[in-house]
Amino acid sequence: MLVVENVSHGFGARTILENVSFRLKKGEHIALVGANGEGKSSFLNIITKKLMPDAGNIKWSSRATVGYLDQHSVLAKGNSIRDILRDAFKPMFDLEQEMIGMYDKMGEADEDQMTKLLEDTAEIQTILENSGFYMIDAKIQEVANGLGLGDIGLDRDVTDLSGGQRTKVLLTKLLLENPTILILDEPTNYLDEEHIVWLTRYLQEYENSFILVSHDIPFINDTCNVIYHLENGELNRYKGNYDEFVRLNEIKKRQEESAYERQVEERKKLEDFVARNKARVATRGMANSRQKILDKMEILERPKEKIKPTFQFREARAASRYIFKTKDLVLGYNEPLTKPLNFELERNKKVALKGMNGIGKSTLLKTLLGIIKPFDGEVELGDYLEVGYFEQESSKDNYKTPMDDVWAEFPGLTNFEVRQALSKCGLSNEHITSQVRVLSGGEAAKVRLCKIMLKDINLLVLDEPTNHLDVEAKDELKKAIKEFKGTVVLVSHEPKFYMDIVDDVWNIEDFTTKIV
Known part of the structure; x- marks a missing residue:
């Protein structure tokens, strides 16, 4: 293929x-x-x-x-979800329009033209029936429901x-x-x-x-x-x-390491023999022979070790007993997304937020942090809060390098300290001198995590931190969250990532006014 x-x-x-x-x-x-x-x-x-x-x-x-x-x-803006999904079958809809056009021509066609038009429409009709054209809406509904679009409503504008x-x-x-x-x-x-x-x-x-x-x-x-x-x-x-793959790759790496070490040992012996014997007439021939072996030997490279990230969050002084309390808090923008919410979070607790996309997990985080105003009600934040907030996506228009991006936020650091901090997050020199906008999703996420790890914090708020992270970075982040003594509020769609590091799971579907 x-x-x-x-x-x-x-x-x-x-x-x-x-x-x-x-x-x-x-x-x-x-x-x-x-x-x-x-x-x-x-x-x-x-x-x-x-x-x-x-x-x-x-x-x-x-x-x-x-x-x-x-x-x-x-x-494209201005289309409903259904419009976009029906577009998957555009060639079939085009055929249907062609067939309708043929039917319109039949009123004025002579006998030969009529025969040709009837043959063509019959052929198109057969193609449409065999392709399941008349079951399209049922097929759209089935796949849309499977991925949760039925709950959103297929007539929703994609702009929203x-x-x-x-x-x-x-x-x-x-x-x-x-x-x-x-x-x-x-x-x-x-x-x-x-x-x-x-x-x-x-x-x-x-x-x-x-x-x-x-x-x-x-x-x-x-x-x-x-x-x-x-x-x-x-x-x-x-x-x-x-x-x-992991099992076979481990075997391959051990074999490469072993072959490299054997060759280093063998070259050392040959070079030592040549150095000791090339000057003596009796052994010069053997020395030259060994030198030829050395010259012909294809030198193996030492297997490259990938930079492994190490994450650790620095802890600030303890916050007050309650991190936040809500009073009849309603989330929303132009319309309410939730019923009135009354809940609180105590210091040093770790909670995960789960629930379907688009029902307000990110909105809840931003409202709690004061980034957006509540639709109604209020949030009372505790005292002495030092927040580290990881947003779900980074700006696609960030023309700075990771070096400049971190330095702009922490101007008191030296060049070496900024490089060291980014290196600890698993970023190489090539990464930290490229623009953030050309980095992969995982590399950009590591830059954002780096900035949080340079702060003293007691409240860590993470919105889908694992989305683009590779396996090693994910494992390291889980370990860092586990070891962090402060409060954690985490949004994630991966129960295997959070279930053994949180004290509680809040299902946002219990709060929402939407049909889920």
Whole structure:
């Protein structure tokens, strides 16, 4: 279905892909995995021809139709959800219009024209019936309900939707198009637990091929049968699920380390022999022979160690007993999103907020922090609060480098201290000197986490912090939250991430006035 040969690509001095090859066979379910910033999204952009590689060839099967959901897809304003979803069947609607036009012509047609028109309309009618055209609305409803769009209402204008809801619309449209190759870049980021379950089942039964980028390990294990691992510009193929890849990759790394160490030892012995014997006439021949072996030897590189992030939150003095109390608090913008809420949070408690997208989790966080005003009622904040707030998405127009971005907020730090702080978060020198807007979602998230970790805080507020983070960064963040002695309010769609680190889970669906 797809063959990629010897593709190389880089940004400036930074090499992303180096002479990589890849193949996708019919019916294969592939996961493309690797740490943040290794080039997974760039690879997808190259194979979908959104980005030209520096070198190499990409060959698609002539029969392939490709559907691509990337992290930055957008929707045209002024359309309802139903309009966007019906657009997945545009070729069929165009055929129907063509058929209607033929019926209009029949009133003025002679006998020969009538025969031709009848044949053509019968052919179109057969195509539409075989394609399930007259079941389109039922099909739209089925897939839309599976991903939670039925709850939002298919007549809602897409302009009114949250970022997560927009992603759901794009994903639903893509599934309805039923391409021969599906390309999904982190599809579970904006999905709730039940919809991830639905998508898992859908992909398990998907007869066509797909390429998936995700950091959700259970999701990959349940849906994929081939893993491609991208690291240090290399792309390696593994048969099996993610757990099998981890096992085989560990063996490969141990073998490479062992081969490197054996060669270092062997070269040391040969070089020592040459140095001791090249001057003596009796042993010069043997020394020259050893030197030839050394000259011909292909020198192995030491396996590169990836920078591993280490996260730690600095603790400020204790806050007052209650972090906040609400009095008949109603969330909303132009209309109320919730009934009046009366609840409180005590110091040093850790709570997770769960619930479907678009029903007010981010709105609740921003209202509690005073970033937006309540629709009604009030929030009473405790004393001595020092807040670290992680927003769900960073600005796409940030032209600063991570160095400049952090320095602007912490001008008292030295160049070395800023570099050190970013390095601890798993960012290399190449990352910290690139503009934030060109970083991957995971790299940009690490920059935002870095700024929080440079503050003394006693209240940590995290809005979907795991969305773009790779597996190692996610594990490290979980450890840091667990060790933090202050108060934590966390929004996440991953129960496996938060269940063993929080004291309580608040389901926002219990607060909302929306139908869920």
